Each structure stands twice: as C-alpha cells, then as structure tokens.
Amino acid sequence: MVAESVVVHVEKLKAKLREYNYRYYVLESPSVSDAEYDRILCELQNLENKYPELIAADSPTQRVGAEPLKAFQEVQHKVPMLSLQNAFNEDELIAFDKRVMERLDLVDEAQYVCEPKFDGVSISLRYEQGVLVQAATRGDGAVGEDITQNAKTIAAIPLHLRGDNIPEVVEVRGEVYIPLAGFEKYNIEAAKRGEKVFVNPRNAASGSLRQLDSKITAERPLNIFCYAVGELVGIDLPESHYEILQLLIHWGMRVNPDIKVVTGITECTQYYNEMMIKRNSLPYEIDGVVYKVNNLAQQQELGFVSRAPRWAVAHKFPAQEEYTKVLAVEFQVGRTGALTPVARLEPVFVGGATISNATLHNIDEVQRKDVRVGDTVVIRRAGDVIPEVVSAVVEQRPEGTRPVELPKKCPVCGSDVVRGEDAAVARCSGGLYCNAQRKESIKHFASKTAMDIDGLGDKIVEQLVDEKIIEHVPDLYKLELSAIANLERMGEKSAQNLLVAIEESKNTTLPKFLYALGIREIGIATAKNLAQYYGELEKIIAANIEELQEVPDVGPVVALYLAAFFRQQHNLEMIDKLRQSGVHWPAIKVQSKDLPLSGKTFVLTGTLTQMTREEAKEKLEAQGAKITSSVSKNTSYVVVGSDPGSKYDKAQKLGVEILSEDDLIELLNP
Ligand code: IVH
Numbered sequence: 217m218v219a220e221s222v223v224v225h226v227e228k229l230k231a232k233l234r235e236y237n238y239r240y241y242v243l244e245s246p247s248v249s250d251a252e253y254d255r256i257l258c259e260l261q262n263l264e265n266k267y268p269e270l271i272a273a274d275s276p277t278q279r280v281g282a283e284p285l286k287a288f289q290e291v292q293h294k295v296p297m298l299s300l301q302n303a304f305n306e307d308e309l310i311a312f313d314k315r316v317m318e319r320l321d322l323v324d325e326a327q328y329v330c331e332p333k334f335d336g337v338s339i340s341l342r343y344e345q346g347v348l349v350q351a352a353t354r355g356d357g358a359v360g361e362d363i364t365q366n367a368k369t370i371a372a373i374p375l376h377l378r379g380d381n382i383p384e385v386v387e388v389r390g391e392v393y394i395p396l397a398g399f400e401k402y403n404i405e406a407a408k409r410g411e412k413v414f415v416n417p418r419n420a421a422s423g424s425l426r427q428l429d430s431k432i433t434a435e436r437p438l439n440i441f442c443y444a445v446g447e448l449v450g451i452d453l454p455e456s457h458y459e460i461l462q463l464l465i466h467w468g469m470r471v472n473p474d475i476k477v478v479t480g481i482t483e484c485t486q487y488y489n490e491m492m493i494k495r496n497s498l499p500y501e502i503d504g505v506v507y508k509v510n511n512l513a514q515q516q517e518l519g520f521v522s523r524a525p526r527w528a529v530a531h532k533f534p535a536q537e538e539y540t541k542v543l544a545v546e547f548q549v550g551r552t553g554a555l556t557p558v559a560r561l562e563p564v565f566v567g568g569a570t571i572s573n574a575t576l577h578n579i580d581e582v583q584r585k586d587v588r589v590g591d592t593v594v595i596r597r598a599g600d601v602i603p604e605v606v607s608a609v610v611e612q613r614p615e616g617t618r619p620v621e622l623p624k625k626c627p628v629c630g631s632d633v634v635r636g637e638d639a640a641v642a643r644c645s646g647g648l649y650c651n652a653q654r655k656e657s658i659k660h661f662a663s664k665t666a667m668d669i670d671g672l673g674d675k676i677v678e679q680l681v682d683e684k685i686i687e688h689v690p691d692l693y694k695l696e697l698s699a700i701a702n703l704e705r706m707g708e709k710s711a712q713n714l715l716v717a718i719e720e721s722k723n724t725t726l727p728k729f730l731y732a733l734g735i736r737e738i739g740i741a742t743a744k745n746l747a748q749y750y751g752e753l754e755k756i757i758a759a760n761i762e763e764l765q766e767v768p769d770v771g772p773v774v775a776l777y778l779a780a781f782f783r784q785q786h787n788l789e790m791i792d793k794l795r796q797s798g799v800h801w802p803a804i805k806v807q808s809k810d811l812p813l814s815g816k817t818f819v820l821t822g823t824l825t826q827m828t829r830e831e832a833k834e835k836l837e838a839q840g841a842k843i844t845s846s847v848s849k850n851t852s853y854v855v856v857g858s859d860p861g862s863k864y865d866k867a868q869k870l871g872v873e874i875l876s877e878d879d880l881i882e883l884l885n886p
Pocket of ligand 1: 336
C-alpha cells in the first residue's frame with residue numbers, strides 16, 4: 217500500500233503540471249520557467265518509478281516513451297467523421313445559403329459560425345470521465361486508425377479535461393497541424409541529414425501522426441485546433457455550435473481565436489475577405505474558411521447528403537500551388553551582385569494571379585531540387601510573397617534535360633562570377649561596372665526607407681541607365697527636365713514632379729543616408745544604431761573594425777563590410793559628390809557614452825529565472841552595455857543561467873569573467 221500522503225502529493229504534482237502545460241500550450245502564456253516545469257516533472261517521475269501502481273494514463277509522464285506499434289488498430293467511429301462540401305466561388309456560396317434558407321423556411325437570414333479551414337489532418341479525441349482514452353484518425357469517416365500513443369505526444373492535447381460539467385464521454389474533433397516555422401525547420405534539417413523532405417505542412421502533419429513509433433511523432437512540432445464534438449454522453453448538448461466551442465475552451469481544449477458568429481451570407485463573405493488578408497500573417501496554413509449554421513436544432517433539421525452535412529460549407533481560397541512547365545532558367549543580378557536563378561514559366565493562374573516567373577533562390581537550391589529546363593514543376597504563391605518553384609515532378613521529365621549550372625560570367629556585364637568557400641550565393645565581381653548592380657543600387661537609393669524619391673520607380677531607373685542618361689547615384693541630382701520628359705510614359709507634369717521629389721530628397725537624415733548607400737548587411741535598424749552611436753558620418757568613416765563592433769547589433773561581419781565600404785576611394789567620392797549637390801541631414805545628439813556599462817560586452821547563456829533574456833538584454837543595453845551572441849576574448853562578462861550551453865565552457869576556457877543571475881541583478885541595481 218502506498219501511503220495516503222504520497223498519493224495526495226502525486227495528484228498535486230500532476231495537477232500543477234497540467235496547469236503549467238495548459239498555460240503554455242493552450243493559452244500560450246507560460247506561467248513558470250522551463251526549469252521549474254522540469255523539476256516538478258522529474259519529482260513526479262521519481263515517485264512513479266518508486267510506486268509504479270500510481271502511474272495513470274493521464275499522467276504527464278506518459279506522453280512519450282510507449283513501445284513502437286506493429287500496426288495501427290481499427291477504430292469504429294460512434295458518430296461518423298464527416299467531410300465538408302466546398303464552394304469555390306461566390307455563386308456556389310450564395311446557392312448554399314439559399315438552400316439553407318429554403319429548407320429551414322427562414323424569413324430572416326441564418327446565423328453562421330465562421331471558422332478558418334485548417335490545412336491539417338482531422339482527429340477524434342475520446343475522453344471518458346475527463347481522461348483521454350483514445351485518439352483516432354478519420355479514415356473513411358466510419359472506421360479510422362487508433363493513434364492514441366501519437367496524439368499523447370502533442371502537448372496541446374490535454375490528457376485530462378479541465379473545468380466542470382465534464383461529460384461521461386465526449387469525442388472532441390479537431391485538426392492536427394504543423395506550424396509553418398516548424399515545417400520549414402524540419403525540412404531544412406531533414407535535407408541536411410539527406411532524408412526526404414515534406415511537400416507541404418499538411419503532408420508533414422499526416423506523416424507525423426501516422427508513425428508506428430511515437431518517439432518520432434514526439435519530435436515533430438504538432439499542434440491542434442478543436443472545432444466540434446462527436447459522441448457526447450452525460451450532459452445536454454447546448455443550443456448552438458458556438459456554445460459547443462465555448463465548452464471546449466472551458467475544458468481546456470485549444471480553439472482558434474479567429475472564430476466569429478455572423479448573420480447572413482454577406483457577413484460570411486466579409487469574414488472570407490478578412491481572413492484572406494490575415495492568412496499571410498498566420499503562423500499556420502489555412503486553405504479557406506468554413507461556415508456552419510450556428511443553431512443545432514437547425515443543423516439537425518438540415519441533415520446530411522452522402523458524407524457531408526447540409527449545414528456547413530468550406531469556402532476555399534484560390535489554390536496557392538499549381539503545376540506548370542519551366543521554359544528557361546535565367547540568372548538575375550542584384551544590388552550586391554548576387555546571382556538569383558529565376559525560372560521562366562509557361563504562364564499559370566495561381567493564388568489569384570497569373571505567374572510567369574518564379575524564384576529559385578540560389579544555385580544550391582536549384583541543384584538540391586534538381587529543377588531543369590523542360591521540367592513540370594510545382595509553383596507556389598502565398599499572398600504577396602514572391603512566387604517560388606517548390607519541386608520538380610521527376611516522373612514527367614522529358615528526355616535529354618541537363619542539370620542547371622552556374623554561369624561562369626555575369627549575364628549582364630560579363631565579369632567573372634565568384635563564389636566564396638561554402639557560400640550559397642554566387643556573385644558578379646563587376647561591382648559598379650555592372651549595369652545590373654548600378655541599376656539596383658540606384659533603385660535602393662531612391663526607395664522609400666532610403667532617400668524616398670517619390671516617382672523614381674524601377675522602370676524609370678532602368679531607362680535612365682540603359683539610355684546612359686545617368687550612370688551612378690550622384691548623377692540623379694544633375695538630372696534635367698528635358699532628359700526626364702523624353703522618357704517613355706513620362707509627361708512634362710510627372711517629370712516636373714520627379715524633379716521636385718529629387719530636390720526634396722536632399723533634406724534627409726543620417727540613418728536614411730547611411731542605409732541608402734547600400735552597404736551590405738546594413739538595414740535601416742543598423743543604420744539607426746550607427747547614427748545614434750557616432751552622431752556624425754565622418755566618425756563612422758574613421759572607425760576601425762574593432763570600434764565599429766561597440767555599436768549595438770554590429771558584429772564582426774557587419775563591421776568588416778562597413779570598413780571595407782569606406783576604404784574604397786570611389787565610395788568616398790560618391791559621398792562627397794552627394795553632399796556637394798546639397799544632400800544634408802540634421803545633427804544627431806549622441807547618447808552619452810558614460811553610462812555605467814558603456815564599452816562592456818555581455819553574452820547571456822542558459823535560462824534566467826527572475827527575468828527573461830529579452831528583459832536582461834534591455835536592462836543591460838539601457839546602461840550602455842552591448843550584448844553579443846558569441847564569446848570571444850573581447851567579451852567582458854558571460855551571464856550564466858541554469859542549463860548553460862557551450863558558451864559557458866568557452867568563457868571558462870578564455871578566462872572571461874562569469875556572472876550568475878544574482879550577480880547580474882546586483883550589477884544592474886547597485
Ligand atoms: S468541421 C461536419 N471545421 O476539413 C464537418 N472541419 O473537408 C466536420 N477542417 O475533415 C468538419 N478546418 O479535417 C471542420 N474549422 C473546421 C475545419 C475542418 C479544417 C477539415 C477537416 C475535415 C475537412 C473537410
């Protein structure tokens with residue numbers, strides 16, 4: 217017999233872990249540090265090892281570690297798992313609404329619940345007395361597969377329901393998915409290991425759920441959104457679908473936050489338009505939205521046709537992936553000379569637009585995907601993102617194709633193409649001799665974040681350079697009205713406006729000017745830091761590589777690019793010319809360099825318990841310190857939290873002073 221006090225303690229530990237888990241994975245607002253969670257889990261594990269009779273199916277220790285299966289068992293769904301009818305356009309949607317109104321004999325508009333349509337795999341989770349007892353795939357809707365072991369590894373799936381009003385039996389239905397970030401990370405790592413990569417996040421989710429060894433599933437970043445119940449015993453069904461969703465939330469299930477109740481089909485279309493925009497910023501894929509009649513009595517009355525309910529419809533977004541043929545692969549030259557392979561395609565309608573070019577990113581990518589001229593390829597276009605070639609359909613490859621090779625000479629200026637050791641990017645070595653690089657640097661100079669020359673679009677820059685009206689950036693300030701007015705699609709009036717915009721751009725700021733110079737790796741944020749730190753351009757030009765690294769966010773690579781840029785005579789001449797033409801900026805008040813930690817460099821490693829790393833970083837920076845990510849002999853202090861990484865060892869090896877979290881707090885609040 218296990219002592220009563222041990223049983224009570226084990227229950228307490230389990231309840232704590234359940235609560236922490238819920239806050240972390242369902243509410244996404246963690247309440248304790250990882251270290252604290254691990255400590256309690258470890259305590260529970262030790263007690264369960266000692267008293268195995270206390271191990272219950274809903275114990276957080278039981279999420280991973282089950283023996284691999286030989287095969288999946290069949291699961292008969294008590295309530296069938298249905299699919300949805302689709303509407304691909306507004307006419308089909310209006311027809312759906314009309315059928316609903318007619319069948320229900322409605323005078324007023326119907327109430328619908330609008331939900332995202334998640335692009336994952338559906339799952340059914342069976343809870344008995346609040347404990348997860350079985351998880352199943354949809355299968356053919358009537359019979360699925362038992363994937364309980366795998367579902368348990370998904371942290372956002374509770375092993376035990378929270379709250380009250382827990383039914384004897386409830387089957388929670390939802391969609392298991394892989395977030396985009398996790399999907400990309402997984403594919404990069406799989407490619408490195410030489411393993412097969414997944415075509416899209418849905419395949420990744422489905423492949424991960426159907427592993428016989430749940431340890432593999434446990435390594436995949438799976439998540440879930442719940443959207444329905446199947447069998448329900450022991451409590452009354454509420455009156456509406458929306459109330460079901462509220463019950464699910466109450467029981468601690470993860471429900472999507474973008475769900476909305478609306479009246480009538482017009483409001484459904486508004487929701488569709490909102491989600492179409494929002495889609496591009498969501499961290500997971502959705503392929504449409506779903507409208508469900510909210511009232512459950514009305515749902516019952518409407519019933520089903522074949523496998524789909526009459527009370528719901530999936531309003532699909534335009535496909536984001538399509539097949540087409542590669543007509544050619546060309547190399548574009550960017551501002552810094554980088555050669556980007558671009559596939560010229562047989563035009564295809566995808567993601568709501570006709571696409572005839574798609575990026576292949578870099579030569580390594582072309583070779584990894586082995587995309588060849590003549591291939592049928594999958595093209596993907598997501599929102600405003602540049603269309604890309606996802607993969608080649610090798611089975612449909614015509615005979616006689618050859619792998620794409622990197623050109624030896626720049627396709628624009630004929631200079632040598634160079635590629636550093638292990639650099640993915642190949643570059644034209646022509647510098648400002650190369651027309652392409654000059655055009656791109658002028659476009660960058662004129663862009664909104666840089667000198668903000670309104671009206672100097674890409675096409676105009678290209679004409680100006682092609683017709684040799686201008687050669688370099690400073691020539692912009694010598695442009696005359698007659699030269700501009702003669703360009704294609706340019707009238708006297710817009711030429712006049714452009715001249716005014718060029719004139720106005722002379723009045724700028726130091727960060728904008730620095731950014732406009734187009735120095736490699738110098739984005740606007742780094743330009744601001746540099747301007748703030750030095751106050752004057754002359755001081756930035758004069759700084760050496762070591763000194764430059766004192767600036768927040770400037771590491772050795774960026775410092776090298778900066779110093780190299782300002783060592784080139786032609787760059788200094790360009791800056792002179794620009795200033796002589798009247799480009800100017802107001803003086804900047806330099807932040808005091810006499811803060812307590814000015815000139816000190818810190819590295820943070822391990823988990824901090826009394827503040828987050830971000831907070832520590834902000835506090836240190838506020839006192840003038842600089843935070844870097846790697847330890848070197850120039851590091852002043854390494855702050856070590858719990859479970860520190862290799863940085864701790866390196867600090868010891870180099871003899872860099874080590875601070876504990878308490879030391880840090882004392883340093884910050886002397
Ligand atoms: S409800 C009675 N809601 O779409 C309808 N399904 O094409 C049952 N899906 O098998 C499903 N998001 O895997 C519903 N918000 C959502 C959904 C959703 C994605 C999936 C689900 C279903 C498939 C039907």
